[in-house]
Amino acid sequence: MTASLDTRPKASPAMQAYAPLQLPARPSRLAPTAWAVVAGLVILVAGGTLQITWSDLPAVPGQIAHYLELMFASPNWEKLPRALFETWRSISMAWMGAMLCVIVSVPLGMLAARAVGPAWLRALLRGVFAVIRAVPEVIIALVLLTVTGLTPLTGALALGIAGIGTQGKWVYETVESAHEGASEAVRAAGGSTAEVTRWAIWPPVAPALLSFALYRFEINIRTSAVLGLVGAGGIGSMLSNYTNYRQWDTVGMLLIVVIVATMLMDTISGAIRRRIMNGSR
Numbered sequence: 001m002t003a004s005l006d007t008r009p010k011a012s013p014a015m016q017a018y019a020p021l022q023l024p025a026r027p028s029r030l031a032p033t034a035w036a037v038v039a040g041l042v043i044l045v046a047g048g049t050l051q052i053t054w055s056d057l058p059a060v061p062g063q064i065a066h067y068l069e070l071m072f073a074s075p076n077w078e079k080l081p082r083a084l085f086e087t088w089r090s091i092s093m094a095w096m097g098a099m100l101c102v103i104v105s106v107p108l109g110m111l112a113a114r115a116v117g118p119a120w121l122r123a124l125l126r127g128v129f130a131v132i133r134a135v136p137e138v139i140i141a142l143v144l145l146t147v148t149g150l151t152p153l154t155g156a157l158a159l160g161i162a163g164i165g166t167q168g169k170w171v172y173e174t175v176e177s178a179h180e181g182a183s184e185a186v187r188a189a190g191g192s193t194a195e196v197t198r199w200a201i202w203p204p205v206a207p208a209l210l211s212f213a214l215y216r217f218e219i220n221i222r223t224s225a226v227l228g229l230v231g232a233g234g235i236g237s238m239l240s241n242y243t244n245y246r247q248w249d250t251v252g253m254l255l256i257v258v259i260v261a262t263m264l265m266d267t268i269s270g271a272i273r274r275r276i277m278n279g280s281r
Helices: 030-049 054-072 080-111 119-134 137-148 152-177 181-188 193-230 235-244 248-278
Strands: none
Touching (some): 080 248
């Protein structure tokens, strides 16, 4: 009696080593759903505590159109020379604030970077930057008003101090994102921390820091108009005065001047920033 031959292909030892594939378990949606419910409840509570009269919302577009017509249908150009002078004061205030911010934030921001400053100094500087970022420019201007009075110096100092928090954060994040090969080479050659900062860290990050400095100037131009509303001088003070007296035709002219000046300075600053980052091409 002969044994029957099994002609089925046998699995190789390598194939037998693999276990049957199992699909991973479906991730739980409980946490995202819970966070969505919490966010929805926060929105509902915020909307309920503001005491908004929702029935007045349909009339808002008509009222906005009415005031836009009062401001821009026939602007009053008699105050244009003074508006241009106040705009120049706002731009000067923004420039001085940007210069103060950059002069202070660049060295402090570099000391707050991991590759430069010691741990205790980094923690201290980053905490100071966080505190400054938490205080709006208007609050800083109101505090400075008690010292410097209703002058453009108040606006320049407020812009400079308020920008240190954000600018310092940009500086140390830029330094930490730079390639560390040059720093390691200078350290291997016996360079000190100051020499590493000067010859390995500063050259690659300088274009980005200059670009951020110009961007701070752009931000200050917009913010300077707001600071004028609290008496810091510039075009914002004119806007506040003529708005209080309901002279909407003059307010419209001032808004046109602010928009044109802001767009012009943004265009010039943006072109310079692109030239710094991308070169002449």
